Amino acid sequence: MPAQHARLPLWAGQSPEQKLETLRQLLLDLYRYQFQAERADIRRQLAAHEPADAAEAQAMRQILHLLAAHANIFSMNCEIGHITASAVIVDSASRRTLLHYHKRLGRWLQVGGHAEYETDFAQVALREAREETGLPDLAFFPPNQLPAPIDYDVHSIPARGELPQHLHLDFRYLLITRQPAALAPAAGESAQFRWLSFREALAMGAALDPALRRLLRKARDLMAELPAEA
Numbered sequence: 608m609p610a611q612h613a614r615l616p617l618w619a620g621q622s623p624e625q626k627l628e629t630l631r632q633l634l635l636d637l638y639r640y641q642f643q644a645e646r647a648d649i650r651r652q653l654a655a656h657e658p659a660d661a662a663e664a665q666a667m668r669q670i671l672h673l674l675a676a677h678a679n680i681f682s683m684n685c686e687i688g689h690i691t692a693s694a695v696i697v698d699s700a701s702r703r704t705l706l707h708y709h710k711r712l713g714r715w716l717q718v719g720g721h722a723e724y725e726t727d728f729a730q731v732a733l734r735e736a737r738e739e740t741g742l743p744d745l746a747f748f749p750p751n752q753l754p755a756p757i758d759y760d761v762h763s764i765p766a767r768g769e770l771p772q773h774l775h776l777d778f779r780y781l782l783i784t785r786q787p788a789a790l791a792p793a794a795g796e797s798a799q800f801r802w803l804s805f806r807e808a809l810a811m812g813a814a815l816d817p818a819l820r821r822l823l824r825k826a827r828d829l830m831a832e833l834p835a836e837a
Contacts, residue, residue, distance in 0.1 A: 611632075634679075635678040635679060636678075638678035638679045638681070638682070639678045642678075642681055642726065645681065645726040646674055649670070649674060650671065650674070652755055652756065653667050653670065653671060653759070655755075656755075656756070656759065658759075659758070659821055659824075659825065660821065662817065662818065662821070663758065663759060663760070663818075663821065665761075666759050666760050666761040666776075666818075667759050669761045669776075670759060670761060670776050673687065673688070673774070673776060680776070681722070681726055683721060686771065686773065687773060687774060688761075688764075688773040688774025688775060688776060689721070689722075689773070689774075689775070689776065690722060690728060690775075690776045690777075690778065691719060691720065691721055691722070691731075691775045691776065691777045691778070692719055692720070692722065692728040692729070692731035692732035692735065692777070692778045692779075692780070693716075693717050693718060693719020693720070693732055693735070693777055693778075693779050693780070694717060694718055694719060694732040694733070694735070694736045694745075694779065694780040694781065694782045695717045695779070695780075695781055695782070695822050695823060695826045696717070696718065696736060696740065696742070696745065696782045696783070696784060697748070697781065697782070697783050697784070697826055697830055698783070698784055698785070698787040698802065699783045699784065699785050699830075699833060700785065700787075701787070701802075701804075702804065702805065702827075702830055703787065703802040703803055703804055704802070704803055704804075704805060704808055704823060704826065705717075705718070705740065705787075705790070705800060705801070705802055705803075706800070706801050706803060706808060707739065707799060707800045707801075708799035708800075710799075711767070712764075714814065714815075714816065715801075715811065715814055715815055715819075716819065717779070717819065717822065718735055718736045718739040718740060719732060719735050719736075719777065719779075720735040720738075720739075728756075728778045729747065729754035729755070729756075729778075729780060732778070732779075732780045732782070733745060733747070733754075733780075733782065736782055738793055739792060739793070740790055740791070740792060740800070741789065741790060741791030741792055741793060742784045742786060742787075742789055742790060742791075743786060743789055744784055744785055744786050744789075745782045745783070745784055746782065746783055746784075747780060747781070747782060747783075748781045748782065748783045748829060748830070748833070749781075749829065749832065754780060755780075756778040756779050756780055757779060757780060757781050757822070757825050757826070757829065758779040758818075758821060758822045758825055759776075759777070759778060759779065760775075760777045760779060760818040760822075761774055761775070761776050761777070762774070762775055762777065762816075762818065763775075779822055781825075781826050781829055781830075783830075783833075787802055790802075805823055805824075805826070805827040808823055809823055809824070
């Protein structure tokens with residue numbers, strides 16, 4: 608989008624409210640310019656991804672809409688919401704998956720979190736997984752290819768304190784470990800973790816939201832491609 612020509616009243620004649628709006632528009636123009644390549648990359652990834660069900664298809668459409676409508680969707684200062692990254696972790700030997708209990712949200716989830724001025728969301732997911740679990744050998748699966756989300760989800764986060772209700776546009780990856788016993792959550796992170804078989808995890812019923820159940824089924828099916836002796 609080309610920059611707009613300056614309009615009357617000029618800066619010196621603008622009210623405080625007009626000046627704030629001018630600065631807001633300038634900031635959004637900078638966001639649009641700065642993240643052109645990242646937006647194009649997300650659109651390519653979404654175009655190449657086959658949704659597993661109607662809910663994921665709707666989430667993907669919503670991500671595309673919000674990506675186009677909100678120049679600052681990469682930043683946590685975007686009021687409607689922002690992109691996050693998460694990962695389901697699987698022990699490659701036992702095929703068990705790791706879930707942790709999120710105290711604030713009150714449910715079992717995969718690990719994940721916010722970008723910190725980053726746009727490589729695969730690396731965000733990897734960093735958050737390392738920080739939350741302490742597992743030293745986490746690696747993307749499938750191997751030998753550029754990491755890509757295996758699932759997309761959009762969900763609402765309730766208001767808390769000064770933080771308004773907002774959306775998380777979650778890019779979800781699959782990570783494997785060969786050292787499940789090395790689980791060592793950092794201080795300040797959730798300490799409630801469970802290693803579960805996919806059967807056990809999927810039997811948790813309403814304790815897992817439908818999007819996580821979909822993610823676990825995808826991870827289970829992908830892990831079937833890994834030789835048992837790995």
